[in-house]
Amino acid sequence: MTPRHRATLRDIAASLDLSVNTVSRALAGKDAVSPVTRERVEQEARRLGYVPNTMARSLVTRNAMTLGLVITNPSNPFYARLISAIEERGRVRGYSLMLMVTEDSVANERRVAEELLRWGVDGVLAVPVQHGADHWARLQESGTPVVLLNRDLDDLAADLVGVDYFASSRRATEHVLAAGARRLFLIEEDLEISPVAERVRGFHHTLREHADSVDSYTVARVPTRRRESSSLPWDPADSYEIGREIAERIVPGTAVLAGNDYFALGVYRALAERGLSIPEEVAVVGNGDHPFSAYLNPPLTTVRLPAEQIGTTAVDRLLSRMSGQETDKEPVHELFAAELIVRSSTRAREDL
Amino acid sequence: MTPRHRATLRDIAASLDLSVNTVSRALAGKDAVSPVTRERVEQEARRLGYVPNTMARSLVTRNAMTLGLVITNPSNPFYARLISAIEERGRVRGYSLMLMVTEDSVANERRVAEELLRWGVDGVLAVPVQHGADHWARLQESGTPVVLLNRDLDDLAADLVGVDYFASSRRATEHVLAAGARRLFLIEEDLEISPVAERVRGFHHTLREHADSVDSYTVARVPTRRRESSSLPWDPADSYEIGREIAERIVPGTAVLAGNDYFALGVYRALAERGLSIPEEVAVVGNGDHPFSAYLNPPLTTVRLPAEQIGTTAVDRLLSRMSGQETDKEPVHELFAAELIVRSSTRAREDL
DNA sequence: TTGAAAGCGCTAACAC
DNA sequence: GTGTTAGCGCTTTCAA
Numbered sequence: 040m041t042p043r044h045r046a047t048l049r050d051i052a053a054s055l056d057l058s059v060n061t062v063s064r065a066l067a068g069k070d071a072v073s074p075v076t077r078e079r080v081e082q083e084a085r086r087l088g089y090v091p092n093t094m095a096r097s098l099v100t101r102n103a104m105t106l107g108l109v110i111t112n113p114s115n116p117f118y119a120r121l122i123s124a125i126e127e128r129g130r131v132r133g134y135s136l137m138l139m140v141t142e143d144s145v146a147n148e149r150r151v152a153e154e155l156l157r158w159g160v161d162g163v164l165a166v167p168v169q170h171g172a173d174h175w176a177r178l179q180e181s182g183t184p185v186v187l188l189n190r191d192l193d194d195l196a197a198d199l200v201g202v203d204y205f206a207s208s209r210r211a212t213e214h215v216l217a218a219g220a221r222r223l224f225l226i227e228e229d230l231e232i233s234p235v236a237e238r239v240r241g242f243h244h245t246l247r248e249h250a251d252s253v254d255s256y257t258v259a260r261v262p263t264r265r266r267e268s269s270s271l272p273w274d275p276a277d278s279y280e281i282g283r284e285i286a287e288r289i290v291p292g293t294a295v296l297a298g299n300d301y302f303a304l305g306v307y308r309a310l311a312e313r314g315l316s317i318p319e320e321v322a323v324v325g326n327g328d329h330p331f332s333a334y335l336n337p338p339l340t341t342v343r344l345p346a347e348q349i350g351t352t353a354v355d356r357l358l359s360r361m362s363g364q365e366t367d368k369e370p371v372h373e374l375f376a377a378e379l380i381v382r383s384s385t386r387a388r389e390d391l
Numbered sequence: 392m393t394p395r396h397r398a399t400l401r402d403i404a405a406s407l408d409l410s411v412n413t414v415s416r417a418l419a420g421k422d423a424v425s426p427v428t429r430e431r432v433e434q435e436a437r438r439l440g441y442v443p444n445t446m447a448r449s450l451v452t453r454n455a456m457t458l459g460l461v462i463t464n465p466s467n468p469f470y471a472r473l474i475s476a477i478e479e480r481g482r483v484r485g486y487s488l489m490l491m492v493t494e495d496s497v498a499n500e501r502r503v504a505e506e507l508l509r510w511g512v513d514g515v516l517a518v519p520v521q522h523g524a525d526h527w528a529r530l531q532e533s534g535t536p537v538v539l540l541n542r543d544l545d546d547l548a549a550d551l552v553g554v555d556y557f558a559s560s561r562r563a564t565e566h567v568l569a570a571g572a573r574r575l576f577l578i579e580e581d582l583e584i585s586p587v588a589e590r591v592r593g594f595h596h597t598l599r600e601h602a603d604s605v606d607s608y609t610v611a612r613v614p615t616r617r618r619e620s621s622s623l624p625w626d627p628a629d630s631y632e633i634g635r636e637i638a639e640r641i642v643p644g645t646a647v648l649a650g651n652d653y654f655a656l657g658v659y660r661a662l663a664e665r666g667l668s669i670p671e672e673v674a675v676v677g678n679g680d681h682p683f684s685a686y687l688n689p690p691l692t693t694v695r696l697p698a699e700q701i702g703t704t705a706v707d708r709l710l711s712r713m714s715g716q717e718t719d720k721e722p723v724h725e726l727f728a729a730e731l732i733v734r735s736s737t738r739a740r741e742d743l
Numbered sequence: 744t745t746g747a748a749a750g751c752g753c754t755a756a757c758a759c
Numbered sequence: 760g761t762g763t764t765a766g767c768g769c770t771t772t773c774a775a
Binding site: 045088090092095097103108114119120127136138139142153154157159181270272275305307308311329331333335336 | 397440442443444445446447449450455460464465466468471472474475478479482487488489490491492494505506508509510511529533534622624625626627628653656657659660663681682683685686687688
Binding site: 750756759 | 764766767769771
């Protein structure tokens with residue numbers, strides 16, 4: 040904790056009787072330096088424990104070598120994996136990460152965007168809250184590219200890297216229909232975000248295609264706790280009540296599609312309490328393929344999300360935008376397929 | 392994406408025919424400015440869309456208003472909660488967060504510490520990998536306080552904010568002993584980190600105290616996957632094999648204490664496959680109280696970790712150190728109690 | 744190959 | 760109250 044003076048280029052220069060400039064060039068590995076000088080400089084730098092000042096450099100190069108990462112909730116396991124993937128890819132590419140958490144609050148998001156602007160980060164990756172895109176637009180206008188993660192924003196012309204939830208929802212719905220479901224429930228959090236909207240759309244779309252073989256369907260919205268309090272993890276408790284209501288309306292051939300595996304687990308309990316068995320009496324499908332899902336009783340059929348792929352791609356996408364070669368190119372939406380992992384909580388027709 | 396010139400103090404000054412300095416003072420809300428001038432400046436700043444340049448300011452104030460947060464693995468749900476708590480507290484206190492991920496690799500950690508040094512962050516919060524503390528010491532020497540999170544480091548004189556794992560382990564062990572366990576298994580990841588060491592110590596300590604009522608005990612180390620690959624989430628699959636071995640050695644009065652809830656879940660399956668029932672034939676205790684645990688079958692007895700408290704306290708601790716008022720004060724270890732949440736995977740004596 | 748001068752955008756010290 | 764000067768640590772002309 041010795042608040043010792045930190046060596047600067049000037050210190051090295053002084054002690055070697057060189058100009059600051061030469062020292063800078065020597066350390067930067069530029070050509071216009073004699074091998075002898077370079078050696079002396081490097082040695083003195085080591086001796087003095089010199090550490091370059093990134094801020095000073097950034098100020099002049101106008102290059103922060105930093106990416107802003109804006110996440111609604113790090114406790115969402117999908118976002119946690121996204122953070123890892125993005126951090127890793129960013130690091131490989133030489134970028135540091137400024138992490139900001141919005142807790143799904145627009146007010147926070149505005150503040151955060153402003154903060155990123157002040158820092159002059161080179162680019163921003165963001166899971167947007169929804170409602171209000173002007174702060175993102177502002178970043179873009181000031182020359183900071185923004186790439187959206189997982190959630191789309193209608194009123195912002197920005198790249199998006201995410202999941203093809205429409206397709207995955209269709210896939211899951213078709214799966215339970217094929218297994219004989221005639222009464223379907225979709226349980227989603229009531230956040231007005233594109234992933235939920237897309238899954239609902241995929242659900243409806245598929246049901247329309249199979250109208251003859253469907254008796255009834257319901258989209259249940261679980262009130263989110265996230266708007267009130269801070270960044271809470273998902274919790275089966277959130278869907279338990281809904282699960283109980285559904286449990287009362289079970290007829291042979293019922294299927295429940297849950298927006299995430301935690302919701303599915305809440306439903307598991309509600310069903311168990313009524314003595315209903317999965318998949319014999321009810322089929323259940325989750326979303327996210329969280330590590331616990333394969334170990335539930337019965338193992339949960341769910342959708343695996345390509346978090347690593349998304350994180351990596353998003354960073355690359357952002358870097359392309361930052362390179363400036365793509366200016367004026369239309370926003371790109373890259374949606375990756377999510378894989379349905381079939382386990383014992385649903386059954387194929389053949390098994391019946 | 393218009394790479395439009397960003398307004399600076401000079402722009403405002405020029406357009407108002409004032410000195411840069413006056414504008415700076417006006418915007419900073421300092422006293423030595425006439426109300427009229429201030430009003431004009433603020434208006435012009437708005438008109439020009441002025442955004443202060445944090446780096447430039449930091450360069451002169453020698454105050455980055457940034458904290459470094461070093462995490463081994465954001466997909467660890469405990470660390471995810473820690474990240475949320477720290478980000479929130481930091482933000483409240485006016486600090487931004489630079490997030491670095493080490494993936495439990497010392498090489499990464501070194502690089503990360505260097506990076507933080509270059510950025511000149513004001514303080515660092517870190518979950519250390521273990522082995523090698525010189526890079527942290529280097530940060531301290533250059534005047535950047537370091538507060539350790541969750542894991543202690545023998546060879547570093549730094550504050551630590553974490554969990555009293557020794558106590559929680561004792562508590563859990565006593566709990567299963569009280570419920571009649573005579574053969575005990577402790578399952579931990581084989582990382583050489585203080586939390587694991589402390590839990591093992593608590594386990595042994597308690598067993599020694601109850602030597603008469605214990606027939607046998609085993610500490611099983613699950614080979615970690617984290618050293619090889621990137622930041623993977625915990626997975627019940629990791630403990631499943633160990634669980635199977637244990638399942639073969641079950642006698643009446645067996646208890647399994649798992650290092651985390653995911654490990655406990657892996658054991659659940661292994662036991663179920665042998666037709667062993669919990670808690671009648673085996674008691675199981677987890678660690679971490681992850682949201683799924685209460686919804687397992689049977690609900691898992693586990694230890695709740697005070698992540699929010701730790702995050703908040705750690706930030707405050709760091710800020711005190713940064714204030715410089717505590718220089719030369721001995722390193723402080725703040726360990727918070729973890730609460731044992733008793734559910735149906737263990738049984739109190741009375742129930743027998 | 745090296746150095747001098749200028750400046751990134753801002754704040755701090757002191758004069759006026 | 761306001762302006763002038765200086766400087767944070769670095770890179771980038773441009774001369775020498």
